[in-house]
Amino acid sequence: MIKAMSVPRLLATAITVVALSSPAASAAEPAPPQFADGFGLVVTSQPKWVDETRRTFVFSVSTNQVPTPTLLEGQEPGRHAIVVTLPDDYDRTAARYPVQYYLHGHPDRPDALWNQRVVEKATSGVPLITVQPNGSGRGWYSNWVNPGAAGPQNWETFHLEQVIPFVDANLRTIASKTGRAIVGHSMGGFGALHYAEHRPDLFSYVGSFSGGLDLRNSEVRAAVVATEVNPGSGSPTVGVDAIFGPPIWPFDGVWNAQSPAQHVGSLRGMGVALYTGNGGDLTVNPAQAVLENRARETALATAANLTAAGIPFHFSDYGDGSGWAPGCTGKHADEACVQADMNHFVGLITRPDA
Numbered sequence: 001m002i003k004a005m006s007v008p009r010l011l012a013t014a015i016t017v018v019a020l021s022s023p024a025a026s027a028a029e030p031a032p033p034q035f036a037d038g039f040g041l042v043v044t045s046q047p048k049w050v051d052e053t054r055r056t057f058v059f060s061v062s063t064n065q066v067p068t069p070t071l072l073e074g075q076e077p078g079r080h081a082i083v084v085t086l087p088d089d090y091d092r093t094a095a096r097y098p099v100q101y102y103l104h105g106h107p108d109r110p111d112a113l114w115n116q117r118v119v120e121k122a123t124s125g126v127p128l129i130t131v132q133p134n135g136s137g138r139g140w141y142s143n144w145v146n147p148g149a150a151g152p153q154n155w156e157t158f159h160l161e162q163v164i165p166f167v168d169a170n171l172r173t174i175a176s177k178t179g180r181a182i183v184g185h186s187m188g189g190f191g192a193l194h195y196a197e198h199r200p201d202l203f204s205y206v207g208s209f210s211g212g213l214d215l216r217n218s219e220v221r222a223a224v225v226a227t228e229v230n231p232g233s234g235s236p237t238v239g240v241d242a243i244f245g246p247p248i249w250p251f252d253g254v255w256n257a258q259s260p261a262q263h264v265g266s267l268r269g270m271g272v273a274l275y276t277g278n279g280g281d282l283t284v285n286p287a288q289a290v291l292e293n294r295a296r297e298t299a300l301a302t303a304a305n306l307t308a309a310g311i312p313f314h315f316s317d318y319g320d321g322s323g324w325a326p327g328c329t330g331k332h333a334d335e336a337c338v339q340a341d342m343n344h345f346v347g348l349i350t351r352p353d354a
Contacts, residue, residue, distance in 0.1 A: 030091035032057040035170045039162045040064060044079050050111075055120060056085045058111050063162055065154040069136045070234030072109055080134040082163065083110040084171070085119045087127045096172045098179040099129045100349065101164075102342075103195075105186030105333070107137035107233045114335050122342040126350055129171060133163050137234035138227040138243075141184075141191025145245045145254055150238050160199055181271075181349045183207035185338055186295070187227075193260035193302070196267060205271035205349045209341040210291075210332055214298035215259035221247045223294075261302040264309055272306065272313035273348055274299045275341040277330030280320035284329070291332035316344065 032047035032054075040063055047057040060079040067078055075081070087097055102119060104110050110132035119130045135141055135155060144153035168175035182203050184192035189211020196206035212220045225240045225247055227233040240247065245254040256262070264272075276296040279289035296317070306313045318337070321328030325340030 030054060033171060035059060035166075038169055039166045041162050041166050047084070050083075050116065053120075055088065056083060056116055058083050061166075063158050065152060065158040065162065066136075066139075068151045069134070069153070070138060070150060070236060070238065072107060072137045072234055075109065075134075080158075081109065081111050082134060083116065083132040084167075085116070085123060085130040085132075087123070087129065088125060089127070090129075090172075094172070095127070096174050096179075097127055097129045098174050098181070098349075099131055099167065099171075100181040100183060100346070101159075101192075102130055102132045103141060103182070103184030103188030103191040104132060104135055105184070105188050106227055108185075108188075109137075110134050118335065118339050118342050121339060122346045126346060128346065128350055129173060131163070131167055133159055135159075135188065135191065137232075138238070140187060140224065140227070140243050141194055142243055142258060144243045146239065146241050146243075148239060148242060150236070150242065153242075156195065156198065160195060160202065164202065177201060177204050179204075181205035181207070183209065183273075183342075183345055184211065185209040185341075186211060186291075186332065189213065189295075190260060193267075194258065196270060197260055197263050198266075200266045200270060203270060205273070206267065207273040207275070207341075207345045207348075208299070208302075209275045209338055209345075210277070210295045210299075211260075211274075212295055212298055213259075213302045214261035215244065215255045216262065217294075217298055217301070219294050220298060221255065223291075261298055261305055264302065264305050264311060267306070268309070268311050271348065272311065273316075273345055274303060274313065275316045275344070276318070277321050277324070277328070277332075277334075277337055278317075278319045279332070280330035285331055288331040288333055292330060295332065314348065316341070 035043050041061040044062050045060045047059040050056045060081050062078050139155040141155050143156045147153040180203050182192045189208030196203045228238050276299040277292050279293035282289045303315050318324035321330035321337050325336050327336035
């Protein structure tokens with residue numbers, strides 16, 4: 001494991017607002033908050049608790065920025081699920097809370113049970129709101145350059161210019177850079193750094209769990225193209241140039257311009273954390289092992305560029321996972337590994353001594 005020089009923990013300062021807030025009366029069985037339309041979003045289903053613990057709820061919205069997302073099984077046309085996990089005491093105080101945005105990977109979805117488990121375990125007893133927006137099976141957290149018949153696929157605009165102010169307007173958040181972090185797994189790790197680099201005014205901390213961070217890497221390009229043409233990534237499929245344009249020189253300017261690994265300069269002053277394994281035993285679950293091994297190469301490239309720029313960062317490079325967490329095997333979609341990543345990241349953004 002490599003840990004660089006300390007970085008500012010701005011969310012930890014924001015947390016103190018919670019301690020200074022006065023308590024409010026709460027119902028025995030609180031209802032989830034109700035949301036009002038705004039910022040280009042129309043609420044298509046109001047929040048509902050996902051289970052009896054009443055910490056996590058799901059609701060859906062429609063948006064003109066991504067009116068017709070490609071769909072995974074069980075998703076509804078034009079409706080974007082957003083999952084929110086509240087602090088344990090949200091209904092018992094008048095406090096405002098910092099928020100972390102957690103971006104899911106491919107071909108995942110925000111309302112997958114494993115994402116709920118990871119978030120709830122990591123944030124139990126922590127005064128922190130977590131928001132998981134829909135990123136589609138192949139959204140890649142980007143404004144697509146050639147969506148064609150799919151219609152507008154402006155995922156970056158949807159999330160940064162609509163979802164964030166919408167959440168701030170409907171929940172008791174600390175609606176500033178000091179009260180906001182972003183992190184993601186796999187495709188979501190790419191999205192987290194991509195968003196933080198484009199809008200450093202929005203986030204005080206950014207993290208990547210096994211993200212595909214280097215769009216100049218030919219293997220990452222092949223992975224993105226595979227998501228575009230693979231029916232398992234969503235229906236209908238799209239062209240190989242839909243998201244970032246043609247993936248080959250000399251037509252690959254968008255790929256190069258949107259690659260997080262090479263554009264770290266705007267992260268200066270922000271907390272940065274990278275997490276990756278090496279795939280572990282490549283003969284066991286080889287597909288997930290290779291994915292993680294390749295993701296690690298993009299994390300190393302990002303780390304090298306952060307170091308060259310003199311930007312402090314944390315890097316958990318945990319190999320086969322045996323020393324990182326019980327049950328972690330260093331593979332790409334290993335829940336035990338991602339849980340340990342999230343536990344550590346939540347500590348970084350909320351505890352000054354983490």
